[in-house]
Amino acid sequence: xxxxxxxxxxxxxxxxxxxxxxxxxxxxxxxxxxxxxxxxxxxxxxxxxxxxxxxxxxxxxxxxxxxxxxxxxxxxxxxxxxxxxxxxxxxxxxxxxxxxxxxxxxxxxxxxxxxxxxxxxxxxxxxxxxxxxxxxxxxxxxxxxxxxxxxxxxxxxxxxxxxxxxxxxxxxxxxxxxxxxxxxxxxxxxxxxxxxxxxxxxxxxxxxxxxxxxxxxxxxxxxx
Amino acid sequence: xxxxxxxxxxxxxxxxxxxxxxxxxxxxxxxxxxxxxxxxxxxxxxxxxxxxxxxxxxxxxxxxxxxxxxxxxxxxxxxxxxxxxxxxxxxxxxxxxxxxxxxxxxxxxxxxxxxxxxxxxxxxxxxxxxxxxxxxxxxxxxxxxxxxxxxxxxxxxxxxxxxxxxxxxxxxxxxxxxxxxxxxxxxxxxxxxxxxxxxxxxxxxxxxxxxxxxxxxxxxxxxxxxxxxxxxxxxxxxxxxxxxxxxxxxxxxxxxxxxxxxxxxxxxx
Numbered sequence: 001x002x003x004x005x006x007x008x009x010x011x012x013x014x015x016x017x018x019x020x021x022x023x024x025x026x027x028x029x030x031x032x033x034x035x036x037x038x039x040x041x042x043x044x045x046x047x048x049x050x051x052x053x054x055x056x057x058x059x060x061x062x063x064x065x066x067x068x069x070x071x072x073x074x075x076x077x078x079x080x081x082x083x084x085x086x087x088x089x090x091x092x093x094x095x096x097x098x099x100x101x102x103x104x105x106x107x108x109x110x111x112x113x114x115x116x117x118x119x120x121x122x123x124x125x126x127x128x129x130x131x132x133x134x135x136x137x138x139x140x141x142x143x144x145x146x147x148x149x150x151x152x153x154x155x156x157x158x159x160x161x162x163x164x165x166x167x168x169x170x171x172x173x174x175x176x177x178x179x180x181x182x183x184x185x186x187x188x189x190x191x192x193x194x195x196x197x198x199x200x201x202x203x204x205x206x207x208x209x210x211x212x213x214x215x216x217x218x219x220x221x222x223x224x
Numbered sequence: 225x226x227x228x229x230x231x232x233x234x235x236x237x238x239x240x241x242x243x244x245x246x247x248x249x250x251x252x253x254x255x256x257x258x259x260x261x262x263x264x265x266x267x268x269x270x271x272x273x274x275x276x277x278x279x280x281x282x283x284x285x286x287x288x289x290x291x292x293x294x295x296x297x298x299x300x301x302x303x304x305x306x307x308x309x310x311x312x313x314x315x316x317x318x319x320x321x322x323x324x325x326x327x328x329x330x331x332x333x334x335x336x337x338x339x340x341x342x343x344x345x346x347x348x349x350x351x352x353x354x355x356x357x358x359x360x361x362x363x364x365x366x367x368x369x370x371x372x373x374x375x376x377x378x379x380x381x382x383x384x385x386x387x388x389x390x391x392x393x394x395x396x397x398x399x400x401x402x403x404x405x406x407x408x409x410x411x412x413x414x415x416x417x418x419x420x421x422x423x424x425x426x427x428x429x430x431x432x433x434x435x436x437x438x439x440x441x442x443x444x445x446x447x448x449x450x451x452x453x454x455x456x457x458x459x460x461x462x463x464x465x466x467x468x469x470x471x472x473x474x475x476x477x478x479x480x481x482x483x484x485x486x487x488x489x490x491x492x493x
Contacts, residue, residue: 067447068412070423071440078430079440156293163295167416174298187306195294195302202293 007189013180020176021197027162027172028205031097032155038098039105040140046106047113048135057106064103069161072096077168093165101158108150112143145217152209156202163198173197235438240429244439246330247425248446253334254342254421255408255454261347262407266354273359284355291352297413299349304341304417332420342414342421350407354400361396362388394463401458405451412447422446 010017042057064072076099077092087095116139124134144151166175177194181187234240272284291299308316319335326335333339365388373383393400415424426443430436 063444063448066409066451067444068409068423070412070415071426071443071447074423074427075440075444078427079437082434082437160295160297163297164413166297174295174301177298178301181305187302187309191298191302191306194298198294198298199290 005189005192006186007193009184009186010180010189010193013176013183016176016179017173017193017197019171020173020194021201023170023172023175024159024162024197024201027093027097027165027170028155028159028201031094031101031162032158034094034098035101035158036105036151036155038102039109042102042106043109043113044135046110048131061103061106064100065107069096069100070164070167072100073164073168089165089168089170092168093162093170096165097158097162100161101154104154104157105151108147108154109143111150112145112147113139115146116143141217145213148209148213148217152206152213155209156205159201159205160198230438231435232438232442234433235429235435235442240432240435240439242330243425243428243432244422244442244446246332247420247422248450249328249330250332250419250421250425251408251411251447251450253328253332254339254346254411254414254419255450257334257339257343258346258350258407258411259404261343262350262354262404265347265351266358269351269355270358273355274362288352288355291349292356296345296349296410297416300342300345300413300417303345304337308337308341338414338417338419341417342411342419345414346407346411349410350403353403353406357396357399357403358392360399361392364395365391390463394465397459397462401455401462404458405455408450408454409447 042061045053045057073093073096076096077087077089080086120138120142121134124138129137162172163174166172166178169175171179173194177190181190235244269284269288272280273288275281275284316337319337319340323335327333369387369391370383373387374380378387411421412423414421415427418424420428422443426439429439
């Protein structure tokens with residue numbers, strides 16, 4: 001067999017890759033947004049919320065962070081139907097990503113909240129804000145700003161994790177590459193293109209998060 | 225829908241039980257081999273990364289960034305479907321030939337393309353992370369350590385070998401353990417290149433007797449258990465911080481540290 005790269009062999013499959021990129025972006029954006037929201041909620045429960053719920057959140061976080069994402073995804077897609085909860089592959093993929101990111105984001109955001117100086121809470125209280133109002137208007141935004149780089153990295157990890165969803169036939173970039181190499185046996189070319197696409201998406205995602213960060217946190221916080 | 229009832233015996237005994245045991249062992253094998261490979265490659269990468277030669281450093285940076293910035297699943301698929309076929313024909317024939325001595329209990333075959341691609345993929349991916357953690361540990365070392373060693377007549381290599389690296393290893397042991405545990409969790413993705421490890425066998429049980437919920441519950445518990453044991457072993461037998469003060473601090477932090485290391489800081493992608 002002559003060894004040589006022939007990217008022309010992929011020309012017919014450009015639409016497959018385009019669709020794959022669309023699905024990966026959709027998974028990342030929807031899963032990322034909902035996952036971070038879940039993470040904020042859990043972080044609130046663990047730091048300010050009802051004491052009764054805290055062990056529940058801890059259990060959830062530990063369980064998710066100590067098991068592989070693939071097992072979680074399979075549990076949702078193959079396991080839940082046997083107790084009467086079934087869903088399509090896209091829904092299962094997004095649910096798994098949200099649950100997974102929620103646990104990791106919870107710990108990251110909690111670290112940001114716990115780094116808040118006591119004076120901030122006291123200032124909120126002295127302005128007659130309720131605990132929730134203080135959290136919402138005083139604590140959360142600086143906390144997010146503090147951990148924004150860590151959250152960005154986690155989001156990139158989740159974007160790479162979305163490749164795993166190809167295992168339940170979600171038609172993302174990895175699925176596209178698998179599909180193409182099983183059709184024309186151009187494994188090298190297909191996976192190199194997939195790798196480059198993920199690299200490009202990772203760079204875009206990091207830049208996007210940086211821009212979002214500057215929009216969300218316009219002023220540099222005064223040094224304490 | 226009929227009432228929901230669980231049948232764990234249908235998963236833990238007979239043929240399904242046999243499969244799960246075999247998968248569990250396979251996960252341990254690929255984790256151990258992958259971790260050894262990762263450690264070796266990480267040392268090589270670190271050497272390149274801190275070499276006094278710009279092209280070597282550039283190469284190390286490029287490799288680390290490449291492996292850290294692409295999904296490991298795609299890396300597995302690349303190694304298995306693409307790169308493996310570039311190996312010499314005779315070598316591949318040797319691998320696929322039957323070797324009775326390479327068959328472990330419960331029928332696990334380690335000398336197979338799937339195992340080699342999985343262990344190699346895990347090793348290369350994790351090495352990139354290990355090398356970065358080690359470099360961070362080296363960079364965190366006070367300058368005085370190096371200067372003290374040089375003033376005692378240590379050469380550059382001896383300074384690194386006897387003074388800087390041991391301390392860097394001890395200081396960055398927690399994040400390193402996290403990476404090893406991450407490797408264990410990521411081995412589940414090798415099921416995509418049909419390595420018959422735990423996740424693969426759980427799916428096989430599920431399609432065999434449709435006990436999906438029970439099978440995945442058992443799989444989850446086994447991964448939890450393995451992570452707990454592995455994390456504890458690595459912490460107990462791992463290097464301890466150098467110096468009495470650092471050791472006291474470590475003992476004090478140990479209660480939460482063990483848990484933190486087991487939990488890990490980064491995700492599985």
